[in-house]
Every structure is written in C-alpha cells, then in structure tokens.
Amino acid sequence: MSAIFAKNEKTEVFLFDCNEKIGKKIFISGKGRCNITNSKDISDFFDQINHNKNFMYSSLYSFTNEDVIKFFNENGLETKIERGMRVFPKSDKSSDVIKVLEKVLIRKKVNIILNTQIEDIFLDNEKFVLKSKRGLEKFDKVIVATGGMSYPFTGSKGQGYKLLSKLGHHITDLKPGLVGIDIKEDLRKYAGVSLKFVDFKVYNKSNKLIHCEFGEMLFTHNGFSGPIVLKSSKYFNNKENFTVSIDLKPRLDRNTLDLRLLKEFEKSKNKSLKNALSNVLINSMVELVLKYSSIDGETIVNQLKKSDRLLLVETIKNLKFNFKSLRPLSEAIVTTGGIDVKEVDSSTMESKKIKNLYIVGELLDVDANTGGYNLTIAFATGHLAGVSCLRKEE
Numbered sequence: 597m598s599a600i601f602a603k604n605e606k607t608e609v610f611l612f613d614c615n616e617k618i619g620k621k622i623f624i625s626g627k628g629r630c631n632i633t634n635s636k637d638i639s640d641f642f643d644q645i646n647h648n649k650n651f652m653y654s655s656l657y658s659f660t661n662e663d664v665i666k667f668f669n670e671n672g673l674e675t676k677i678e679r680g681m682r683v684f685p686k687s688d689k690s691s692d693v694i695k696v697l698e699k700v701l702i703r704k705k706v707n708i709i710l711n712t713q714i715e716d717i718f719l720d721n722e723k724f725v726l727k728s729k730r731g732l733e734k735f736d737k738v739i740v741a742t743g744g745m746s747y748p749f750t751g752s753k754g755q756g757y758k759l760l761s762k763l764g765h766h767i768t769d770l771k772p773g774l775v776g777i778d779i780k781e782d783l784r785k786y787a788g789v790s791l792k793f794v795d796f797k798v799y800n801k802s803n804k805l806i807h808c809e810f811g812e813m814l815f816t817h818n819g820f821s822g823p824i825v826l827k828s829s830k831y832f833n834n835k836e837n838f839t840v841s842i843d844l845k846p847r848l849d850r851n852t853l854d855l856r857l858l859k860e861f862e863k864s865k866n867k868s869l870k871n872a873l874s875n876v877l878i879n880s881m882v883e884l885v886l887k888y889s890s891i892d893g894e895t896i897v898n899q900l901k902k903s904d905r906l907l908l909v910e911t912i913k914n915l916k917f918n919f920k921s922l923r924p925l926s927e928a929i930v931t932t933g934g935i936d937v938k939e940v941d942s943s944t945m946e947s948k949k950i951k952n953l954y955i956v957g958e959l960l961d962v963d964a965n966t967g968g969y970n971l972t973i974a975f976a977t978g979h980l981a982g983v984s985c986l987r988k989e990e
C-alpha cells in the first residue's frame with residue numbers, strides 16, 4: 597500500500613521483497629480467504645486495538661475501513677460482509693486480494709524487485725543506502741514495512757527490527773499475539789474437537805476471573821486454539837500461573853442446567869449415564885465431563901445420586917485446566933510489541949529519529965484483535981507513509 601500511494605508521475609518507487617512473490621502473508625490470511633477489513637464504524641476500531649490505539653487515529657481516519665473497501669472494489673475486487681462485520685473478497689480467495697495489489701503496482705509503474713532481501717540500511721550524506729544482493733543502492737526516502745515475526749516462512753522474519761535498531765530505534769518486548777495456548781493436562785485424544793457456543797474463562801494465580809470470551813474454540817495436541825482462545829491470549833504470560841475454565845453450557849445457569857439434566861434423565865431412566873448425556877453434550881465432551889467428575893458412564897441413570905448429578909452440572913459449567921504456556925511467536929497471528937511508537941510521528945509515519953525514514957504495519961508496536969483489524973492497520977499506516985512521502989515532494 598505504501599508503494600502504491602508513494603508513486604506518482606514525478607516519483608520513482610522501488611518495492612523490495614525477499615520472496616519470489618509479494619503478499620505471502622496475505623495469501624495465508626483469513627484461512628486463505630483474507631479478511632481485508634471490518635465494516636464496523638471506524639470509531640469502533642479503536643476498541644479492537646490492543647496496544648497504542650491513540651497512535652492509530654491519524655492513519656485510520658485518513659484511510660478508513662471504507663477507504664480500504666473502496667480501494668479494492670474500484671480495482672476490481674468484489675467484497676462481501678460476514679459475521680462480525682468482517683469483510684472478505686466475494687471469491688473467498690486471498691490470492692484475488694494480492695492480484696489487485698499487484699495490478700495497481702504494475703499500473704502505477706512501481707519497480708517490483710523480488711527475491712531481494714534488504715540486508716542493511718545506512719545513511720550516506722542524507723541519502724539512504726540499501727544493501728542487498730544487487731549491491732548498494734541510494735534512495736531519498738525509505739518506508740520499512742517488513743512485518744512482524746510470526747509465520748516466518750511468509751518472509752516476515754523480524755529483520756526489520758534489526759535494520760531499525762541499527763538505525764537507533766528502540767524495540768519493545770516482542771511476544772506472540774492472537775495465539776493458542778498449551779495446558780498442563782494431557783488432552784491429546786481430544787485434538788481436533790471443536791466446541792461452539794462455549795465460554796472460555798481465564799483466571800489469574802489468585803483465582804480471580806480476568807477474562808471471559810464466548811464463541812468457538814478448538815482442542816489441539818497440547819491445549820487450545822480457535823477464535824475465542826486467540827482473542828483471550830493477550831491475558832496470559834509465560835511467567836505466571838493461570839487456570840482456564842470452559843463452560844460448555846453458558847446459556848444455562850446451574851439451576852436451569854440441573855433441570856435440563858433431570859428432564860433428560862427422566863426420559864432415559866434405564867439407559868447408561870453416558871448415553872443419556874449424549875443428548876446434552878457432544879460425545880467427546882461426555883467422555884471428558886465423566887472423566888473430570890470421576891463418575892462411571894455405565895451407571896444406570898435411575899441409580900445416579902443427586903450429589904453426582906450436581907457434580908455433573910458443576911463440571912459442565914466449569915471444566916478447569918492449568919495453563920502451561922503460550923504457543924511460540926512463529927505460530928502467532930500477530931507479533932505484539934515492535935518499534936516504539938513514541939519514536940514515530942503518527943501523523944506521517946515518519947521516524948522522529950531519522951528524517952525521511954518511515955515505519956509501517958505490524959513492525960510497529962500496534963496490534964489488534966482478529967476481525968480484519970490487523971490488515972487495516974497495515975493498509976492505513978502504509979497509505980499514510982506513502983502519501984506523506986509524496987507530500988514532501990510537492
């Protein structure tokens with residue numbers, strides 16, 4: 597986006613990418629469908645930004661979510677709005693998003709230099725020298741948009757942090773954001789089980805509830821992932837003890853759930869408890885709930901004690917696990933932390949330390965929830981850096 601908006605008939609723009617094609621992370625985004633932005637009111641975006649939301653005011657208001665949609669629509673990409681106001685290409689293909697960016701870059705005659713990693717950036721008489729396998733090349737302005745450190749096979753391997761720290765920029769702590777968690781219990785046999793309409797609760801070491809998220813989650817080989825777990829991941833850190841709890845029936849309070857079980861057990865008096873519960877929970881969760889409440893699933897329902905029924909209610913409402921660690925940065929959707937935004941002018945994206953150097957996208961210490969917000973941050977900051985470069989030329 598930076599290269600597109602920095603280019604006009606008077607400027608010459610070079611876009612370097614270490615990959616053989618542009619937009620490799622966009623390609624895998626949104627499970628291959630690319631959630632390009634969100635169509636909620638732009639003022640609602642700020643609640644979705646986890647770090648340094650104030651830094652984003654100028655860029656998001658100068659290139660809003662509507663501008664993102666308009667940009668793609670005007671350049672031939674039809675879009676659609678899905679649950680949570682998330683905007684996707686109508687084709688469900690992230691490759692179509694990349695095709696649009698490529699098409700506009702070519703139309704605007706941006707020089708796209710692929711397979712070329714920038715190894716170093718340094719100043720020589722107010723010009724920037726970029727070192728790559730092409731040798732040393734001089735430029736008046738540089739926009740660094742090298743992304744974060746997650747999914748390094750897409751090209752964002754964290755090199756931007758090195759390039760910019762060498763130029764005097766400070767990098768805040770880099771951590772995985774929007775990432776799954778590992779737990780201490782062995783739940784391998786449930787890997788792949790997906791739960792819908794559950795509450796995922798996070799408790800701190802004092803057993804205080806610090807977060808609750810409703811929606812969909814997934815059991816993995818080592819713990820949990822899926823939308824509500826990713827969204828909750830910002831509440832964990834690897835230094836403290838946390839417990840998590842899954843409420844399998846969040847819409848029913850304990851009394852109502854007990855009545856629901858009583859009704860079910862009334863119908864299935866002579867059946868095994870295991871069978872009766874399968875009308876209330878998916879089979880894998882019947883097994884887990886029975887295991888956690890230490891009740892024999894073969895018990896005939898009419899022999900079940902009241903105390904056991906109440907224990908089942910409690911377990912269904914509060915399946916507890918011990919947090920072990922966050923999954924690594926390489927598996928995170930975003931990198932939290934990055935270039936300290938105090939060192940960047942939010943109205944232009946220009947470095948406050950080095951004139952004519954611009955820093956954009958995930959490289960900055962700004963990150964947001966899932967829902968199209970992270971790409972919008974990249975598009976908006978990229979746009980602002982591009983137009984700011986041009987403004988300086990005028």
Ligand SMILES: Cc1cc2nc3c(=O)[nH]c(=O)nc-3n(C[C@H](O)[C@H](O)[C@H](O)COP(=O)(O)OP(=O)(O)OC[C@H]3O[C@@H](n4cnc5c(N)ncnc54)[C@H](O)[C@@H]3O)c2cc1C
Pocket residue numbers: 612613614615618619620621622624625626627630631632633712713714715741742743744746747750751752753754755756928929930956957958959967968969970971972974
């Ligand atoms: C699995 C996954 C799914 C996601 N889905 C979504 C989604 O649906 N919606 C959403 O909003 N966000 C999503 N995100 C987050 C979003 O993709 C990123 O936040 C966004 O791509 C960041 O854009 P960027 O331009 O800052 O960096 P990137 O997209 O990472 O681009 C950086 C580019 O710089 C190049 N590069 C790096 N270093 C060098 C160097 N030294 N020399 C030359 N080139 C270099 C890389 O090759 C890369 O092409 C997802 C992320 C992941 C990992």
